Each structure stands twice: as C-alpha cells, then as structure tokens.
Amino acid sequence: MKCPCSRGRKVHAMAESAIVLLSGGLDSTTTLAVAKDRGFTPYALSFSYGQRHSVELAAARRVAERQGVERHVVADIDLRVFGGSALTDAGVDVPKGRGEAEMGEGIPATYVPARNTIFLSFALAYAEVVGAADIFTGVTAVDYSGYPDCRPEYLGAFEAMANLATRSAVEGKRRITLHSPLLDLSKAEIIRTGTALGVDYALTSSCYDPDDSGRACGHCDTCLLRLKGFTEAGFPDPITYQGAPA
Amino acid sequence: MKCPCSRGRKVHAMAESAIVLLSGGLDSTTTLAVAKDRGFTPYALSFSYGQRHSVELAAARRVAERQGVERHVVADIDLRVFGGSALTDAGVDVPKGRGEAEMGEGIPATYVPARNTIFLSFALAYAEVVGAADIFTGVTAVDYSGYPDCRPEYLGAFEAMANLATRSAVEGKRRITLHSPLLDLSKAEIIRTGTALGVDYALTSSCYDPDDSGRACGHCDTCLLRLKGFTEAGFPDPITYQGAPA
Numbered sequence: 182m183k184c185p186c187s188r189g190r191k192v193h194a195m196a197e198s199a200i201v202l203l204s205g206g207l208d209s210t211t212t213l214a215v216a217k218d219r220g221f222t223p224y225a226l227s228f229s230y231g232q233r234h235s236v237e238l239a240a241a242r243r244v245a246e247r248q249g250v251e252r253h254v255v256a257d258i259d260l261r262v263f264g265g266s267a268l269t270d271a272g273v274d275v276p277k278g279r280g281e282a283e284m285g286e287g288i289p290a291t292y293v294p295a296r297n298t299i300f301l302s303f304a305l306a307y308a309e310v311v312g313a314a315d316i317f318t319g320v321t322a323v324d325y326s327g328y329p330d331c332r333p334e335y336l337g338a339f340e341a342m343a344n345l346a347t348r349s350a351v352e353g354k355r356r357i358t359l360h361s362p363l364l365d366l367s368k369a370e371i372i373r374t375g376t377a378l379g380v381d382y383a384l385t386s387s388c389y390d391p392d393d394s395g396r397a398c399g400h401c402d403t404c405l406l407r408l409k410g411f412t413e414a415g416f417p418d419p420i421t422y423q424g425a426p427a
Numbered sequence: 428m429k430c431p432c433s434r435g436r437k438v439h440a441m442a443e444s445a446i447v448l449l450s451g452g453l454d455s456t457t458t459l460a461v462a463k464d465r466g467f468t469p470y471a472l473s474f475s476y477g478q479r480h481s482v483e484l485a486a487a488r489r490v491a492e493r494q495g496v497e498r499h500v501v502a503d504i505d506l507r508v509f510g511g512s513a514l515t516d517a518g519v520d521v522p523k524g525r526g527e528a529e530m531g532e533g534i535p536a537t538y539v540p541a542r543n544t545i546f547l548s549f550a551l552a553y554a555e556v557v558g559a560a561d562i563f564t565g566v567t568a569v570d571y572s573g574y575p576d577c578r579p580e581y582l583g584a585f586e587a588m589a590n591l592a593t594r595s596a597v598e599g600k601r602r603i604t605l606h607s608p609l610l611d612l613s614k615a616e617i618i619r620t621g622t623a624l625g626v627d628y629a630l631t632s633s634c635y636d637p638d639d640s641g642r643a644c645g646h647c648d649t650c651l652l653r654l655k656g657f658t659e660a661g662f663p664d665p666i667t668y669q670g671a672p673a
Contacts, residue, residue, distance in 0.1 A: 258504045263556040295552035298592045302548040306541035310509040330592045338588035345581040346544045 196222040198251070199315035199360075200304045203227050205240030206387045207407055208319035208363055211375035213248055215362045216317045218378055223317075225253040226307050228300060230293075231261035236395040240386035247384060252311075256303050260293055297330035301339055305357070309347050314355040316343075321363045321371065323406060336361055368410025376416060383419035396423045442468040444497070445561035445606075446550045449473050451486030452633045453653055454565035454609055457621035459494055461608045462563045464624055469563075471499040472553050474546060476539075477507035482641040486632035493630055498557075502549050506539055543576035547585055551603070555593050560601040562589075567609045567617065569652060582607055614656025622662060629665035642669045 199221035201213045216223050227241040238255065245253035297320070304316045320331045329335065340359040349355060363371050375382065387407045388397035397404050399422040411418040445467035447459045462469050473487040484501065491499040543566070550562045566577045575581065586605040595601060609617050621628065633653045634643035643650050645668040657664040 254508050256505065256508050259502065260552065262500055262502050263553050293552075294555035294594070295548055295592060298551055298588070299545070299548040302541055302545040305544055306506065306539075307509050309540035329594060332591065335588070335591040338584075338591045342544070342581070342584035342588045345578065345584045346541060346576045348540070348575060 196220055197315060198222045198224055198311050198313035199317055200224050200226055200308045200311075200313050201250070201317040202300055202304055202319065203241045203245060203250075203253070204319075205237040205242075205244055205385060206319070206403070207368075207375075207382060207385050207410075208321055208371060209241075210244045210248075210319075210380055210382070210385045211371050211378075212317050212319035212362060213244065213250070214375055214378040214380045216315075216360070217248065221315060221317075223248070223250045224307060224311055224313060225250040226300075226304055227253070227255045228303070229255055229257045230296075231259050236388075236391045237386045239395065240384060243384040247381060254307060258299065258303075260296065260299070263294065295330065297328070297335075298339065301343075301359070305343050305346060308357065309349065314349065315358050315360060317360045317362070319363055320361045321368070322365055323368060333361075333364060336364075367413070368406055369413035372410050372414040372416060376414070381419075385420070392423050396421050396425075398423055442466055443561065444468045444470055444557050444559035445563055446470050446472055446554045446557075446559050447496070447563040448546055448550055448565065449487050449491060449496075449499070450565075451483040451488075451490055451631060452565075452649070453614075453621075453628060453631050453656075454567055454617060455487075456490045456494075456565075456626055456628070456631045457617050457624075458563050458565035458608060459490065459496070460621055460624040460626045462561075462606070463494065467561060467563075469494070469496045470553060470557055470559060471496040472546075472550055473499070473501045474549070475501055475503045476542075477505050482634075482637045483632045485641065486630060489630040493627060500553060504545065504549075506542065506545070509540060541576065543574070543581075544585070547589075547605070551589050551592060554603065555595065560595065561604050561606060563606045563608070565609055566607045567614070568611055569614060579607075579610060582610075613659070614652055615659035618656050618660040618662060622660070627665075631666070638669050642667050642671075644669055 199216050201209070201216050201223045203209045203213055203225040204227065213223055213225065225241070225245045227238060229235070229238060242253065301316065301318065308314065308316055320336065336359055340357060343357040343359070347357065366374065372382070386395065386397070387403045389401040389403055390398045392398070397420060399408070408418060445462050447455070447462050447469045449455045449459055449471040450473065459469055459471065471487070471491045473484060475481070475484060488499065547562065547564065554560065554562055566582065582605055586603060589603040589605070593603065595603070612620065618628070632641065632643070633649045635647040635649055636644045638644070643666055645654070654664060
C-alpha cells in the first residue's frame with residue numbers, strides 16, 4: 182500500500198511524530214487533518230504573539246482537542262516589541278472591503294515581519310525536542326501572492342537551513358521535511374479536502390478583526406476569502422458573523 | 428579609503444543600521460564593538476528566554492548603554508515551553524570542570540534546540556522594521572565544534588533563506604548580510620580585538636551558572652574558555668569570580 186505522504190513508498194510501520202503549526206484558522210485546521218490522514222502523530226504548535234485577534238488561540242485549543250493531538254504547545258512570543266504590522270500594532274488599521282485584485286497587490290498591511298520564519302524556527306525547536314522530522318504548515322497559494330515568507334522558494338530555503346541547524350542533522354539522522362499540503366489548493370479545494378476528512382469548520386476562526394465575543398467581521402481579507410471559498414465549495418460557512426442573529 | 432566591512436570598497440557615505448545580537452557575554456560585546464568600528468549604527472537585540480543565567484541580561488543592558496546603541500530591544504520568548512536543555516531546564520545539570528577535549532565532544536547539554544535559528548529570525552524581523560540589511564552575530568569557531576547552529580554552512584543557509592523571507596527581498600532592495608566577524612578567531616584573539624576597540628570586559632557576563640549576585644562560577648565550559656582566553660591574550664579578566672573577595 183502506497184503512503185500518501187511525499188517521502189515514502191510504503192505506509193509507515195509506526196506512526197511518526199509531526200509538528201503542525203495551528204493558528205485555529207481554516208487552513209491550519211485542514212492541514213492538521215491532512216497530517217493525521219497521512220499517518221502522523223500530530224504535535225500542535227500555536228503562538229500567542231500579541232495578535233489583535235487572540236480569539237484564534239481559543240479556536241486553536243478547540244481544534245487541537247477535537248482532533249486529538251498528542252500535545253498542544255502555545256508558545257508565548259511578543260512580536261509587538263518591533264511593531265510594524267496591522268496584526269500586532271494598534272496604530273495600523275486592518276484593511277476592509279477590498280476586492281481580490283487589491284488583495285493581490287503588493288505586501289499587505291497585515292504582514293508581520295519575518296513571522297513565518299519565527300514560527301517555523303519554533304517548530305524546528307519543538308521537532309527536535311519530541312524527535313519529529315516532519316513539520317506541517319498551512320501556507321496556501323493565496324498567501325504567497327502577498328507574503329514573501331509563504332512562497333515555495335522560501336519554504337525550500339527554510340528546509341535547507343533547518344537541515345543544517347539541528348542536532349539530528351549533525352548526527353546524521355533523518356532529514357527535516359517541511360510539508361505544505363495546501364500550497365497548490367484554492368480556498369474551495371481546501372474546504373472540500375477538510376470536509377472529506379471530517380473537519381468541523383464551526384470550531385475555526387479566520388477573521389483578522391473579530392468582535393469581543395469572537396464573531397467574524399465578514400469584511401477583512403480573510404473573511405472575504407473564506408466566504409468566497411465556502412460559496413465555491415458548495416457548503417455553508419458554519420461560523421457566526423457580526424450582525425447575524427446570535 | 429577602503430571600508431573594513433565585507434561588502435563594499437568605499438567607506439559608507441551614511442551610517443547604515445545593523446542589528447547586533449547581544450547576549451551580554453564576551454563574544455557578542457566584542458561583536459558590537461566591531462559593528463560600530465565598521466561604521467554601522469547598531470540596534471542591539473537581546474532575549475529573555477527563560478535562561479537560568481538571566482544575569483547576562485543585566486550585562487547586555489550595561490554594554491548597550493556604554494556602547495551607545497541606537498536602540499536596545501529585549502524580546503521575551505519562552506524556550507522552556509519545549510524543555511530539553513541545561514540552559515533552560517532546571518532538571519538538567521550544567522557540566523563543570525571539563526577539559527577542552529571533552530567540551531569538543533558531541534553536542535553539549537547546554538545546547539538549546541534551534542536557539543540560533545530563533546534568535547536570527549527575530550533579528551530578521553527587527554532588521555525589516557528598522558530598515559537594516561545587516562545582522563551581526565558573535566558566533567565563534569569554538570562554538571561550532573559543538574553547536575550545529577553555529578557552523579559556517581548553517582550561517583550561509585540562514586542568509587540564503589533570509590533573502591527570500593523579507594519584504595526587502597521581494598521588493599528588490601538590498602540583500603540581507605549576516606556578519607560573523609569572530610568566526611575564525613580564538614578567544615584570545617577576540618579579547619585582543621575588543622581591547623583594541625576599547626571594550627570594557629568588566630561589564631560582560633559569560634558564566635552559565637552565576638550566583639545570585641552575578642559572580643561567575645569559574646568552572647563551567649564558558650568560564651574555563653574565558654579564563655584561558657584572557658591568560659593567552661595577556662590581560663587579566665576584570666570580572667569577579669565566586670570565592671574571590673568581593
């Protein structure tokens with residue numbers, strides 16, 4: 182039987198551990214389901230990084246519990262210390278009501294400098310501690326139109342660096358593999374993939390600017406992409422939006 | 428006039444900003460002096476990462492103030508969340524009284540998984556926010572006998588990744604350069620270099636296991652290497668060791 186993962190021809194005899202970056206959004210939740218479906222024992226990693234939308238951390242905890250991860254670590258890092266992004270800096274507005282053409286133009290205000298590099302570096306530390314050689318990230322094609330640290334060439338360079346950075350690399354053990362199973366999927370395809378794997382998207386949170394009770398705004402870039410994805414996938418979005426009856 | 432930095436033939440017309448990783452130890456303090464000597468405006472970056480020897484953060488603050496850095500950021504990150512190192516895990520002993528042959532064998536217990544990758548990732552974020560293209564690290568040849576993430580091939584791979592990770596890379600601005608000016612220097616050569624640049628080593632702290640008043644133990648790997656370095660350089664070590672009269 183052929184294993185669906187990218188590295189081997191056979192199904193793994195024993196479940197290998199994998200680190201899964203889990204924000205609690207639609208993409209990372211789907212990625213976690215894919216990692217499990219590929220036979221890995223998942224170790225989830227989330228970040229408390231001074232993001233405005235800390236509602237997503239609650240979503241990450243719900244998702245990790247529902248999907249039965251081996252361990253869920255929330256690493257506390259303060260990216261606000263440098264400033265410079267709408268996601269962490271109260272002085273920068275989250276853009277709303279933009280069309281897809283505008284979203285694709287340049288680097289968005291919601292870009293956090295070197296965020297993926299920092300997140301993946303922590304994933305690398307976690308991998309080394311639990312003896313995992315596989316790291317899953319929910320980066321998508323939609324992201325890499327705007328975020329430099331979501332492009333395939335960046336991910337390849339990170340993987341190359343990771344294989345020189347770690348004890349296992351020095352000691353000649355298994356290579357670190359960075360998996361980005363959503364990279365070539367549209368939002369609708371991601372939703373179809375997750376739905377087929379039994380993902381409950383009601384647990385997820387994608388909005389950059391939710392209200393105090395965690396309801397999505399429906400107008401920021403991620404809300405618009407999410408809503409369009411559900412429409413195209415032919416499923417209703419199960420989360421509650423602001424203005425909708427509670 | 429030729430600039431001593433590795434990138435240009437002429438002295439920079441205007442001082443360029445550079446990020447300097449500053450632990451408050453002997454090596455990073457010397458590196459800061461080298462960065463200034465090369466004409467850069469230094470932005471220092473230290474980490475509060477759950478290290479046992481938080482005494483070094485006080486040293487970093489003293490050094491940053493004395494050397495007149497443009498800004499000193501202390502980023503708060505909790506590497507204890509993963510465990511696995513004598514430097515952050517109270518359950519692992521710091522090795523003492525080892526000879527240099529033993530220190531050179533394998534990866535030391537004081538190795539923190541992916542620490543340099545995490546530190547350099549934060550430096551990259553800081554660089555992007557302040558518009559710097561240069562990052563200085565005090566990695567030395569002595570380090571890379573034991574720590575995988577101190578080897579030249581690792582540093583080169585990080586630089587390659589960094590140049591795909593950032594807004595400036597995407598927008599075609601200047602390349603990120605990772606400077607490791609101490610890489611080929613012995614401890615004695617580092618001390619001679621810093622002394623020639625006016626570094627006050629009395630402000631620094633190197634010990635992995637200082638007492639409550641900050642005095643060095645004199646027996647851990649870094650203390651032994653430091654003491655040997657001063658002896659070889661022909662200078663007295665100006666810091667106070669445990670057991671010495673206060």
